[in-house]
Amino acid sequence: MSENNGTILSVNDLRTYFQTEDGIVKAVDGISFELKRGETLGIVGESGSGKSVTNLSVMRLIPEPPGKIVSGDVIFDGVDIRALPIDGVRKIRGKRMAMIFQDPMTSLNPFLKISTQLMEVTQLHLGHTKKQAREHAIKMLKTVGIPEAHERIDNYPHEFSGGMRQRVMIAMALSCDPELLIADEPTTALDVTIQAQILELIKDLKARMGTSVILITHDLGVVAGMTENIIVMYAGKVFEQAPTKELFATPANPYTKGLLKSVPDPAHEEGTELYQIPGLPPDVAHLPPGCPFAERCYRAEDICRREFPPFVRINEDHRSLCHFAEEVYAESVAEQAASATRTNGSQGGPQA
Amino acid sequence: MNAEQEIVKGNSLWRDAWKRLLKNKLAVFGLVVLGLMLVAVTFGPPLMRLTTGVTPDFIPPDSDLIKSFPPSSEHWMGTDEAGRDMLARVLQGGRISLMVGIISTLVSLIVGVSYGAIAGYLGGRIDNLMMRIVDIIYAIPYILIVIVLLSVFGGPNTPKWITFLSEKFGGSSNQGLSQIFLLFFALGLVSWLTMARVVRGQILSLKNQEFVLAAKATGVSTFGIIFKHLVPNALGPVIIYATLTVPSVMLTEAFLSYLGLGVQAPYASWGSLASDGVKNIAIFPWQLIFPGVTMALTLFSLNFLGDGLRDALDPQTRKF
Numbered sequence: 001m002s003e004n005n006g007t008i009l010s011v012n013d014l015r016t017y018f019q020t021e022d023g024i025v026k027a028v029d030g031i032s033f034e035l036k037r038g039e040t041l042g043i044v045g046e047s048g049s050g051k052s053v054t055n056l057s058v059m060r061l062i063p064e065p066p067g068k069i070v071s072g073d074v075i076f077d078g079v080d081i082r083a084l085p086i087d088g089v090r091k092i093r094g095k096r097m098a099m100i101f102q103d104p105m106t107s108l109n110p111f112l113k114i115s116t117q118l119m120e121v122t123q124l125h126l127g128h129t130k131k132q133a134r135e136h137a138i139k140m141l142k143t144v145g146i147p148e149a150h151e152r153i154d155n156y157p158h159e160f161s162g163g164m165r166q167r168v169m170i171a172m173a174l175s176c177d178p179e180l181l182i183a184d185e186p187t188t189a190l191d192v193t194i195q196a197q198i199l200e201l202i203k204d205l206k207a208r209m210g211t212s213v214i215l216i217t218h219d220l221g222v223v224a225g226m227t228e229n230i231i232v233m234y235a236g237k238v239f240e241q242a243p244t245k246e247l248f249a250t251p252a253n254p255y256t257k258g259l260l261k262s263v264p265d266p267a268h269e270e271g272t273e274l275y276q277i278p279g280l281p282p283d284v285a286h287l288p289p290g291c292p293f294a295e296r297c298y299r300a301e302d303i304c305r306r307e308f309p310p311f312v313r314i315n316e317d318h319r320s321l322c323h324f325a326e327e328v329y330a331e332s333v334a335e336q337a338a339s340a341t342r343t344n345g346s347q348g349g350p351q352a
Numbered sequence: 353m354n355a356e357q358e359i360v361k362g363n364s365l366w367r368d369a370w371k372r373l374l375k376n377k378l379a380v381f382g383l384v385v386l387g388l389m390l391v392a393v394t395f396g397p398p399l400m401r402l403t404t405g406v407t408p409d410f411i412p413p414d415s416d417l418i419k420s421f422p423p424s425s426e427h428w429m430g431t432d433e434a435g436r437d438m439l440a441r442v443l444q445g446g447r448i449s450l451m452v453g454i455i456s457t458l459v460s461l462i463v464g465v466s467y468g469a470i471a472g473y474l475g476g477r478i479d480n481l482m483m484r485i486v487d488i489i490y491a492i493p494y495i496l497i498v499i500v501l502l503s504v505f506g507g508p509n510t511p512k513w514i515t516f517l518s519e520k521f522g523g524s525s526n527q528g529l530s531q532i533f534l535l536f537f538a539l540g541l542v543s544w545l546t547m548a549r550v551v552r553g554q555i556l557s558l559k560n561q562e563f564v565l566a567a568k569a570t571g572v573s574t575f576g577i578i579f580k581h582l583v584p585n586a587l588g589p590v591i592i593y594a595t596l597t598v599p600s601v602m603l604t605e606a607f608l609s610y611l612g613l614g615v616q617a618p619y620a621s622w623g624s625l626a627s628d629g630v631k632n633i634a635i636f637p638w639q640l641i642f643p644g645v646t647m648a649l650t651l652f653s654l655n656f657l658g659d660g661l662r663d664a665l666d667p668q669t670r671k672f
Contacts (some may be wrong), residue, residue, distance in 0.1 A: 060566055094570030101569075106562040111584040120580070121570050172570065200467075 003028035005161075007056065008179055008212045009035040014072035016050075016057045019033050019065060027053040027067075029236040029327030033229075037179070040206065040213040042244065044259070045233035046281050054233070056181045058214075059097060060089045077179065095125040095298070098173035101254035102185040108157035114168055115153045116205060121175045140171040153202040162193035167201065174205060181216045187222060199226060204237045220263050224248060229317070232256050234282055238311075242318040252312070252320035252329035254297045291323070299324060358433065365504055369588075379660020389650055393446035400440050415468065423638055432628060432639055442643050445620040448478040452536060452605040452621065453538040453598040459540025460601075462593055464547025465583060471548070472555030473578045483552065483612075486545050494542040498604070500612050502531075532568035539601050550593050554586035590664035599651040613669035622647035 002286050016028040029052040035041050043051045056062050058074050060081055074081040076097065081089060101107040109117060118137035122128040128136060134153070141149035144167040157165055166186060173181060183202060187195040203226060206213050217223055223230055223244065230247045232240040232255065240253040258277040279296040287296070294304040303323050312325035322328060356642040373379050423438075432438055471482040489497075505511060514533050558564070559582065567581050606623025608614035622643045629640030 006387060059569055087447065090571045092571070093568070094572075099566070100570040101562055101566055103562060107566040109563045109581050109585070111587070112581070120576075124571055124576075127634070169566070337552060 007034055008037045008077055009214075010073075010075045011054075011058065012073040012075070012083060014054065014057055014074060015070040016053050016062055016067060017321060018067045020285060021281075025285045026236050027284060028057060031072075031231075031236075031238055033120055033182070033231055033238070033241065035212050036216065037212055038210050039205075039229070040215060040227040040229035042327060043214060043216045043233060044218065044220060044223055044230060046218060047282055048284065049233040050236040050284075051218075051233055052184055053236075055099070055214060055216060057273070058097060058182065060084075063318050065291070075183070076289075094121055094173075094178075095176045096178050097180045097182070098176070100166070100169050100173050100180040100181065100183045100186045103168050103189045104162055105189065107169060108165055109309065110157055113154055113156055114160075118168070118172055118175065125176045134257045136175065137171070140175050141168070142203070143174070144168070146171070146172045161192050161246040164196060166190060166194075166198050170198070170201060170205070173209070177209060180212060180214070181211045182216070184216045185218070186215075188217070188219075197221075201291070202226070220248075220259060232259065235282055237285060237321060238319075239293070239322075240318075240320045242314075242320075246318055248330040252314050252318060252325045252332065253322050254299055254324075255293050256320075256327055257328065257332070258298070260298075277339070291321075297330075358443065366492055369661075369664040373660050376660040376663060379664070381526050382656035382660065385649060385653040389446060389646075389653070390450070391452060393443050394525075395442035397440060397447070400437075400443070432625075438625075438639065438642055441620050441625060442622070442646055445615075445622045445625050446641060446646065446650075448532060448619060448621040449602050449605060449623065450517055452532070454534040454538060456539035456543060456601045456605075457597045460536060460544035460547050460597060461590070463540070464544035465551050465586075465590060467544065468551030468553075469555050469578050469583055469586070472552035473559050473574070473582060476560075479552075483549075486533075486548055489542075492543055492547075495607075496606070497542050498538045498608065499613060501541070502534060502608070505534055505538075508587060524645040529619065532615055532619060535608070539604060541595055541607065543601055547590070547597070549590055551583075551586055554589055555582050558582055558585050558640070574577040592662045592665060595661055596655060599654040599658075602651065602654075604645070622650075647654035 008031075012032050014028055014031045015026070018025040018027055031050070031054055043054065045051050053062065053067075058076075058081065059067050060069075062069060067116060069082060070081075076092065079092075081092070084092075097251045108114070108256045115134060115137060118140065119128070119130065119133035121138050123130070124134045125135060126136075132283050136282070138149045140154055141153060146152055146167055152160075157168070160168060166189075170186075186202065199222060202213065202215075205211065213226075215223060215226055227244050230240075230242060230244050231238055232247070232253065234255055240251065240256045241245065242252070247256065248260065251260060255277075258275075261275040262277060264274060266319075277296055282288070282292050282295070288305065290303075290305040290307055291297070291300070291313065294300040296303065299322070307323070309321050309325075311319055311321050313319050314325060314329050318329075354490070360555070423468070432441060467486075471479045515530050517533050517537065555578075564577060564581060567577050602622075605614055605621060606626065609616075609621050609623035610627040612627075616626045625643035626640055626647070629636075629643060633640050651661075
């Protein structure tokens with residue numbers, strides 16, 4: 001289809017607010033990013049940082065009321081999703097833009113057979129007849145690695161294990177060969193071995209079908225091997241945005257550094273405590289005027305509590321929301337150089 | 353869960369529920385009685401006509417003073433005051449009574465389920481408006497509505513589509529039969545209210561589940577989500593409530609027929625038969641006992657079945 005410089009999705013200054021009794025919750029507050037065709041973008045953040053709301057906004061699935069996309073553009077393959085009538089969005093959903101949900105236990109309809117749910121998508125979007133849809137569904141189940149697909153297709157969701165259900169969800173999402181796949185914490189509800197299988201599957205299918213993927217997660221380990229770029233979100237804002245390698249090697253934001261340090265390391269010495277970022281995420285309904293992370297930040301100064309930090313551009317693709325972005329970046333670069341010279345290469349983080 | 357290795361045979365909720373239902377003796381009793389009753393009222397009257405030549409409206413020509421005979425080998429349930437065979441009349445009446453129950457429940461199902469599901473899913477102002485309408489209709493005694501409907505649209509004022517339906521499905525458009533068809537709709541129209549509330553409640557608790565969001569994300573329309581994804585999930589309570597609606601509608605029909613507003617001669621229902629029988633209760637008790645007992649047995653069975661279904665379809669509230 002159209003070229004658009006190879007950009008499949010571009011989100012510009014997206015703001016999604018929720019009207020609650022507690023006041024206006026700015027779940028997503030000024031997010032911008034671009035996703036190129038065939039690329040994978042990781043969105044990382046703690047619970048409640050606005051990861052899911054960002055993507056529900058992209059698909060126009062925000063429950064309205066109480067939610068509302070207040071401003072910003074969501075351009076999908078040259079089309080402004082926000083300006084489309086709901087029927088137009090419906091034609092895109094599931095066909096060109098698909099979504100995998102967090103909990104495969106609840107995201108399949110317990111009363112309908114897998115076949116009904118799988119066939120519905122292609123009957124709806126590709127105009128398949130029942131027979132065609134069924135064949136296609138069986139093919140998709142095989143693609144995602146479900147054995148005896150032609151028999152399992154007539155099972156109910158409760159007859160599948162969690163990992164299998166997530167595979168069914170993926171089969172459903174990929175049925176119409178979408179251009180964009182949004183995976184909202186696809187492995188959170190699964191155990192670690194299944195997690196690896198599912199991620200491998202998404203990676204593999206992505207490579208085969210050329211789908212662009214947005215991978216939402218709170219697990220840095222998940223995004224590390226899967227994505228080209230990462231967005232770190234906190235309190236509805238982008239805190240850091242960088243290519244994956246660079247973000248892991250030289251983070252330019254204290255929050256990202258904290259997240260990276262909190263990842264359990266098998267080489268970690270026994271007996272020493274695992275690092276954690278102190279405190280809790282702020283109440284997004286009542287954000288302080290300054291940096292929302294200031295209260296928990298190891299290097300916060302007066303200015304952090306007073307003024308909202310600037311979105312500093314470190315280099316071409318690397319941006320960080322911090323008053324001291326340059327300094328933190330310089331620190332990281334120095335640490336990186338130091339650890340590279342050490343042969344054992346164990347992590348040496350900044351003092352907390 | 354080791355679903356990868358063994359291919360489990362489709363063990364749907366329905367099959368599970370069926371198994372549980374079969375363990376409930378009273379429910380099985382209800383099911384058997386209902387089954388027999390349905391077979392009897394369906395095949396009984398034609399069978400009797402073929403074997404003995406007795407029809408429900410056959411009045412013997414001889415002019416004996418007393419035409420009411422007690423049960424005998426010739427008339428198993430005796431005869432009524434006009435000399436008509438009671439067994440034939442009870443079977444014929446059962447047809448109409450059961451039909452009133454079932455058709456009115458179907459009407460209430462269609463109207464109530466759609467109404468409740470739409471209100472529950474759309475929510476907000478539409479829900480508010482729709483449910484206030486239900487509240488208002490609720491506030492009017494339903495028996496009053498039925499009586500008004502029957503007396504306004506009964507007799508010569510029967511709407512054309514009712515006559516059409518009675519001709520189409522009843523084989524005749526005479527006034528008695530049209531009256532019965534009118535009764536179906538009048539009762540259906542007042543019995544959907546609770547159904548709508550039950551369904552709305554179910555939908556409210558279901559609509560925020562993730563599979564609804566997942567369905568939305570695959571581009572399913574609002575209509576599709578309501579009727580394909582949500583309604584099947586609410587089916588358990590709907591079925592339970594429907595089985596309990598049938599006896600209540602049948603009772604209402606009996607009551608209306610007793611008042612002379614429902615089924616009228618030559619047609620009979622259990623209610624109208626009982627009403628006729630009451631007049632002669634002291635001298636010809638069988639004219640009340642047989643239709644009364646048959647009806648009571650059916651209502652019991654329906655209630656047992658409804659209770660059994662409730663336990664079977666809602667495993668959480670099961671007693672052990």
